[in-house]
Amino acid sequence: MTSKLEGLLKRIVRSGSLEVTFADGRRVTFGDGSGQTVALRFADQRTEDELFTDPQLKLGETYMDGRLVIEAGDIYDLVALIKSNTLAEDLTFGMIWRGVARVALARLRSLLPVNHNRRNVAHHYDLSAGLFDLFLDADWQYSCAYFQPESLSLDEAQVAKKRHIAAKLLLEEGQRVLEIGSGWGGMGMYLAEAAGVEVSGITLSSEQLRVSRGRADKRGLAGRVRFDLQDYRTMKAAPFDRIVSVGMFEHVGRASYGLFFRKVAELLKEDGVMLLHSIGQPFPARVNNPFIEHYIFPGGYIPSVAEVLPAVEKAGLLVRDIEILPHHYARTLRLWRQRFLARREEAEALYDARFVRMWEFYLAASEMAFTHENFFIFQMQIARSNAAVPDNRDYIAERERLLAGFDARRVPLEKVEF
Template sequence: MQDAALRLETLLEQLLGAPLPVRLRAWDGSEAGPPGAPTLVVRNRRALRRLLWKPGELGLARAWVAGDLTVDGDLYAVLELISGLVWERGEDARGLGETLRDPEARAAVRGLVRMAWPPLPPAPPREEVRRRSHLHTKRTDRRAISHHYDVGNDFYEIVLGPSMVYSCAYWPTPDATLEDAQRDKLELIARKLDLKPGGRLLDVGCGWGSMAIHAAREHGVSVVGVTLSHEQAAYARKRVADEGLTDRVEIRVQDYRDVADGPYDAISSVGMAEHVGSERYLEYARTLFALLKPGGRLLNHQIGRRPRRDESAYEVDEFIDAYVFPDGELAPIGSTVTQLESAGFEVRDVESIREHYALTLRHWVANLEAGWPLAVRLTSPGRARVWRLYMAASALAFEHNGISVNQVLAVKTPGSGASGMPLRARTWG
């Protein structure tokens, strides 16, 4: 009788119609696959049941988060090798229904069911959230933000390091420190917004207060930072007090739609607009436009995806939606620019810095791996595995141009047409 790994390899290759690019280690200790290749470890039969009941990304994610599936070796290498089978098959790839019209594929599924016996669907890991309606009401947005950001400030300190900035850094060189690159990103935003002493800045989605503190300390502005996370707000207020900036920085637990004390000279929105939702995006842009004084600037720093053939069809990344950013949505940069201009903004500069995000994520993964025992104690083994997979897969997505991140500088240009921008604007770096 064949051992489990060899039997599993044979059935998966029969089902997929392609050789497995990784080595397999099964629950009985047996191994099969290309010698020297990175190893995917199937720790129990429950992993197969998860994959059979939810073929594709979500089944793999559930098996990973539950600890039923793991990697021996370089996680990036395994993700690179299996991406073509899971994430990059494209719109022209055969769907499961078409695949199972093949008699050999049906036989492979029957064989996998026998290996996975008993064929009962395991409960999803407790870290999974129930799919919502993507209405992006104030209540659902608060709940989604809490799921992602109220994991614990101590956990985020491990991942993000001393800068406590949870967005793409701006790297002068690949071997710079994460802290230096994050400081350079904050300064880049401040220069693009042309912050000056005595001005007012609204920081939408202020996180742990890093942008607000930098703007007040280095550029002399008064800052209002808003977040929906109570844990972030408490942490940010303590940092502001420790810096002696309570007279210039106010941190609020407040929805951006409820800010009513404009006008502001500038608005920074860094890593927040991904939570807004496509149906609410024009409302978001109009709200920020109304909060700016004439000539005021908006810096919108946002992850974007590649355009689809059919933009009318709603699609969601099942793993991200279930475990990382509930109700999050990515849009192509063209859609973002169009919505900002529809709200009245004049878009003056668009800069893609996707390679910078890949570097940032690799540093966050390294931080998490270095602090793994403490990260697990602070959250849960499943939550730590979610973050490791999400950040490593995202790093590869940025490196391969699957997603990007863009800084859009927009101006509330007054009726006179005087934008206040210099003739040669790109003096910020």
């Protein structure tokens, strides 16, 4: 007997090869047989019913729960196969009304004055430091690496990312730099050591604050790099020469873009320069992915460039350069997932098998967004004066060459203590 889910899969999977073992034991193949076969098994009828009614949420949930089992290929192969085949006309009535309900709820939330930035950040970034140690590079860079050239290792590409950003900041010795979203301190320490600047890093994560302060102390940078638990919205300080924000803007939310850039304008000197590094998507999204919203990044939102620019302009700021990096994060995410799964047993010891599958799905779905949904990284250079940045981009490569010399001499990073 053909189930509703079987009919849906037959309609969706036109190309590729998907082999499904249903709860009643039937094994059915979908697609035209091309490419690598992805094989999966449903543990029970409830799994099939849930996937039919709400696949956008339940695909991740049932995999996380161990009720959807991948027997050939991996979870990235499955989500990529489904995404590459799905068309608008494949949506069922249930998918459509759930989508409409989520859009309505997202709009309602955007109108409410309640903001849970601290709580949302803690949900993800206050996880055990040992978890991130399993898959990040030696400097704990939890943002897109820069694979230029493509042959770089993850650690080398993360150094290249810091070098690229530092070059665009046009740093000079003695300048004061604000880092909005300072993570585990790696970027702030790099800028201080590479250019002789003073860095103030702010974060909403107590765990990141603890680790970053410890790292700065260990490297003898406590007098030049300061980290604080501080919300950018309420920060009061003398204007900075430079502002940098890497991988934090995705947590600001559309309703707060105006506030964010007004605060940047307030905290940036007249001849100052800012570098904003963020994930972007090709058009404004009506609603977030429900699995990522609920389990991974509550309150997050990936902007389109078109949503960001009006807020920059209204704040009286000037966009001096925008660079689009379309493929670097896909490679970064794949390496993170490979490294994470290579240490699966250690991750399960920290949490449990369900948590590990949740994170595997998150990393795979995020990679798929860059390989199949045209997500990208944008680096936006912002200033208050046209004279703050040269009229050509030659200075970026020139400064990167100088910084490469520093990188070759830099004292290796110590293992993070947690």
